[in-house]
Amino acid sequence: MIQDVLEWTMRTPHVYPFNLDIKKTKYRYEIVNYQKSIFELIYEVSFLVGRNIDISSECFVEINPAALVLLEGIKEWLTTKNKKADEWVMHLIFEMTVNEFRTQADDVQFEIKKAVNDLTLFLNKKLKKAKGNRILHSFKRNSTECYKQLMLVGKQAWKQHSAVLLIRLDWGEPYRVPDMRAKFASQQDYETRFKQVSTVREKMLKILRKMFKDDLVFFAWKIECAPIKGLHIHWLIGLNGSKHQDRINVPRTIAQKWDEKPRADGAYTRNQSIRQKHEEAILRVINYSDPLLWRIMGGYADYLTKVDYLTRFRAPGKMRSFGCTKLKEISESKKGPKRSKKMPKLDMLAVRRPLKELSDEMGWKEYKA
Structure with a gap:
C-alpha cells in the first residue's frame, strides 16, 4: 500500500491517480492499485486523526522513514482548510474507502478525483522538500x-x-x-x-x-x-x-x-x-x-x-x-x-x-x- 503511493507520488513528471482527460492509460493496472492504495492511506490516516492517535506509532513508520513524511502529509492535507477542494468534498473523503467512492454519483466522483489528485501533488512536493526523492530514485x-x-x-x-x-x-x-x-x-x-x-x-x-x-x-x-x-x-x-x-x-x-x-x-x-x-x-x-x-x-x-x-x-x-x-x-x-x-x-x-x-x-x- 504505502510502497505504491511512495513510488507513484515521486515520479517525474508527476503521475495523477485519476486521469480526468482520457479513459485509457499506459499503466492501467498499476494505476488502479495506486488509486486503491491512496484511498486506503486516506482512510487509515483519517481513522487515526479522528481518534487522536499518534501517526508515528504506526508500524510503517518504524520500518520506513519516508512513510512518516507521507502520513504526516496526508494528515496536514486533511486538516488544513486552505485547499482547492470544497469543504463538503473534504468532509466526504474523511474515512472514505475505495468501495464507498465507487458508489458515489458521477458528479461527486469527479470532485473527489480532483481532490485526490491535489493530494498526490501535495505529497509530491512534501517528499521532495524532505529530500527523499534522490534516494528513492x-x-x-x-x-x-x-x-x-x-x-x-x-x-x-x-x-x-x-x-x-x-x-x-x-x-x-x-x-x-x-x-x-x-x-x-x-x-x-x-x-x-x-x-x-x-x-x-x-x-x-x-x-x-x-x-x-x-x-x-x-x-x-x-x-x-x-x-x-x-x-x-x-x-x-x-x-x-x-x-x-x-x-x-x-x-x-x-x-x-x-x-x-x-x-x-x-x-x-x-x-x-x-x-x-x-x-x-x-x-x-x-x-x-x-x-x-x-x-x-x-x-x-x-x-x-x-x-x-x-x-x-x-x-x-x-x-x-x-x-x-x-x-x-x-x-x-x-x-x-x-x-x-x-x-x-x-x-x-x-x-x-x-x-x-x-x-x-x-x-x-x-x-x-
Whole structure:
C-alpha cells in the first residue's frame, strides 16, 4: 500500500491517480492499485486523526522513514482548510474507502478525483522538500538494473537450452496469533533477523546447486519485508527443460529438501506452481519459441526486482536484498542441430508488465501468478 503511493507520488513528471482527460492509460493496472492504495492511506490516516492517535506509532513508520513524511502529509492535507477542494468534498473523503467512492454519483466522483489528485501533488512536493526523492530514485535505478540483468540471464538461458522449466518458490514464517512476523523491537532486532534470513538463503542456494549442478540454468532471489508477512524470500528458478519436465513435483522436491530440518520459527517453503491450473499454468516447461516466453519472464523478473522500500531503508550495511545468476562467457556457436524456429524478439521495456495483465488478456479465471 504505502510502497505504491511512495513510488507513484515521486515520479517525474508527476503521475495523477485519476486521469480526468482520457479513459485509457499506459499503466492501467498499476494505476488502479495506486488509486486503491491512496484511498486506503486516506482512510487509515483519517481513522487515526479522528481518534487522536499518534501517526508515528504506526508500524510503517518504524520500518520506513519516508512513510512518516507521507502520513504526516496526508494528515496536514486533511486538516488544513486552505485547499482547492470544497469543504463538503473534504468532509466526504474523511474515512472514505475505495468501495464507498465507487458508489458515489458521477458528479461527486469527479470532485473527489480532483481532490485526490491535489493530494498526490501535495505529497509530491512534501517528499521532495524532505529530500527523499534522490534516494528513492536511486532505488528505482537499481531496480531497473537488476531487472535488465535478470532478463539478459534469461535470454542467455534460452539461447543455450531449447526449453527451461520455470519454478517459483516462497519461503517465510506461517501466520500465528498474535502475528509478530513484522514486529521489530529495534533497528538492531531487524538487522539480526535480516542476517538470519540471509544465512537461510545462502544454505538454500547451496542445496539447490548440489541437487541440480549443471541443470540449474539460472536462479534469482529476493528478500522482502512486508508490513504483515515480515521478512520472507522469493525464488525464481530455471532448470534444463530437456531433463526436468514435472512442473509440480520438481519444485515440491526442492521445497522438501529445503525444509528437511524444521525451524523453531516454523518457516517453510511454498510451492507456487500448485496454485496455477494446469491449462493456465505459466510456471511450466517453456520452449525457446513460445510466443509468451518474454511476457512470462518479464512479468516474473519485474515482480522480483520491484523496489521494496521497507527492506531497502533498513537493511544492514552492504547486505543485499536481491541476487541472480551472473552472465556466462559462452561461444557464439551452439552445440546441436540448427533451430527450426525463431526465438521471439526481446523488448525489455515492453514486457515489464504485471502478470495479472497477461492473465486478463488470456481470459484465465482464478489465475494466481
